[in-house]
Amino acid sequence: MAFVREREAVLVLEDGELFRGRAVGSHGTVIGEVCFNTAMSGYQEVLTDPSYRGQLVAMTFPQIGNYGVNRFDDQSARVQVAGFVMREISERASSWRATGTLQDYLSGAGVVAADGIDTRRLTLRLRERGVCRGVLSTEGIGIDEAVEMACGWSYGERDFVKEVTCREPYAWEMHPASEDPWRQEESEGLRAEGRRVGGEGRSPLRLAAFDFGVKYATLRLLRRAGFTVRVVPASTKPEEILASGVDAVFLSNGPGDPAALSSLHQTVRALVGRKPIFGICLGHQLLAFALGGRTFKLKFGHRGANHPVADLMTRQVKITSQNHGYAVDPESLPPQVRVREVSLNDGTCEAMVHEELPIFSVQYHPEAAPGPNDGLGWFSIFRKMAESGRPLDAQGGS
Numbered sequence: 403m404a405f406v407r408e409r410e411a412v413l414v415l416e417d418g419e420l421f422r423g424r425a426v427g428s429h430g431t432v433i434g435e436v437c438f439n440t441a442m443s444g445y446q447e448v449l450t451d452p453s454y455r456g457q458l459v460a461m462t463f464p465q466i467g468n469y470g471v472n473r474f475d476d477q478s479a480r481v482q483v484a485g486f487v488m489r490e491i492s493e494r495a496s497s498w499r500a501t502g503t504l505q506d507y508l509s510g511a512g513v514v515a516a517d518g519i520d521t522r523r524l525t526l527r528l529r530e531r532g533v534c535r536g537v538l539s540t541e542g543i544g545i546d547e548a549v550e551m552a553c554g555w556s557y558g559e560r561d562f563v564k565e566v567t568c569r570e571p572y573a574w575e576m577h578p579a580s581e582d583p584w585r586q587e588e589s590e591g592l593r594a595e596g597r598r599v600g601g602e603g604r605s606p607l608r609l610a611a612f613d614f615g616v617k618y619a620t621l622r623l624l625r626r627a628g629f630t631v632r633v634v635p636a637s638t639k640p641e642e643i644l645a646s647g648v649d650a651v652f653l654s655n656g657p658g659d660p661a662a663l664s665s666l667h668q669t670v671r672a673l674v675g676r677k678p679i680f681g682i683c684l685g686h687q688l689l690a691f692a693l694g695g696r697t698f699k700l701k702f703g704h705r706g707a708n709h710p711v712a713d714l715m716t717r718q719v720k721i722t723s724q725n726h727g728y729a730v731d732p733e734s735l736p737p738q739v740r741v742r743e744v745s746l747n748d749g750t751c752e753a754m755v756h757e758e759l760p761i762f763s764v765q766y767h768p769e770a771a772p773g774p775n776d777g778l779g780w781f782s783i784f785r786k787m788a789e790s791g792r793p794l795d796a797q798g799g800s
């Protein structure tokens with residue numbers, strides 16, 4: 403398909419601030435929480451990460467799309483962002499892995515997207531005044547109309563998990579990414595790690611993985627760590643999980659405000675003390691609520707692939723992939739739950755460990771899709787913890 407970008411696109415923030423650009427995706431008007439991501443690559447993973455549901459994502463890296471798209475990098479079955487904003491989209495896809503251009507991918511998926519936007523001005527605005535709602539349109543919408551639309555919509559109150567969770571439980575077997583030659587090295591490393599922790603060669607442990615908006619890379623890594631993975635819908639009752647006799651429970655990432663998901667707080671609470679649990683991002687936040695804690699909204703969130711995190715126990719620093727707009731309030735946690743890792747950018751909680759139960763969780767994305775692999779060790783730690791049934795510190799942690 404020829405590259406077309408003659409149409410205009412506008413991004414209007416809830417306070418009326420206007421950004422002009424060019425329409426490079428589908429035609430339409432979309433509404434969402436406007437946020438920025440600082441990753442230099444990994445746009446296909448960002449687009450398909452269900453945690454971005456309801457958000458208009460602006461990439462700060464000035465050129466996006468230069469290695470095209472391929473059949474391996476999707477993280478879910480569809481594009482999830484409400485809209486996509488770039489400084490410049492690359493017309494060419496320069497990679498041996500590419501099967502198409504980003505522009506064709508966006509149009510094909512029906513995503514409203516714009517390039518030519520002053521993403522530096524936008525990011526400065528979001529950093530200074532915080533995330534806000536906005537409207538992205540290619541339909542010549544008036545500013546007043548867009549402001550009215552944005553102000554009539556609320557991100558925090560919607561149950562986005564309901565929109566992204568699977569309808570029925572399913573067994574996670576294989577994914578085309580396993581065949582990706584580019585990932586062979588990673589696969590080898592993980593296989594070796596799997597052997598080291600007993601994840602391969604021994605019979606796998608049975609895992610129920612709650613799908614609040616799970617990513618393929620996470621399921622792949624759980625399987626590689628030595629689990630037989632059964633993915634279950636967010637609405638699955640805890641009694642059902644307990645009756646199924648699984649060895650451990652995984653709580654995935656997902657979209658929206660964790661405080662609004664009270665039925666999920668109950669579900670997780672009913673599993674605490676009954677099964678070893680590992681939570682990621684939204685899963686970590688829901689675990690905090692289940693343990694009696696709470697979260698708060700960050701001014702502009704952490705979204706990118708180079709967020710430094712310090713492990714307070716080992717003093718090790720990890721560079722991590724992040725995507726969250728809320729954080730766990732450490733003051734709200736009971737005394738048996740310890741903050742294990744903190745963000746070196748703003749000091750917020752990045753991981754917590756239960757000292758008496760086999761439970762831990764991380765706020766960032768250890769599956770690293772996209773992003774650095776520093777957090778991968780948590781998957782084998784989970785396998786070890788699930789096998790022993792003991793809390794993390796009894797095993798020396800990471």
Ligand SMILES: NC(=O)CC[C@H](N)C(=O)O
Pocket residue numbers: 453654655656657658659660682683684685725726727728729
């Ligand atoms: N990646 C995630 O799971 C995000 C969790 C939650 N929706 C947040 O924004 O904080």
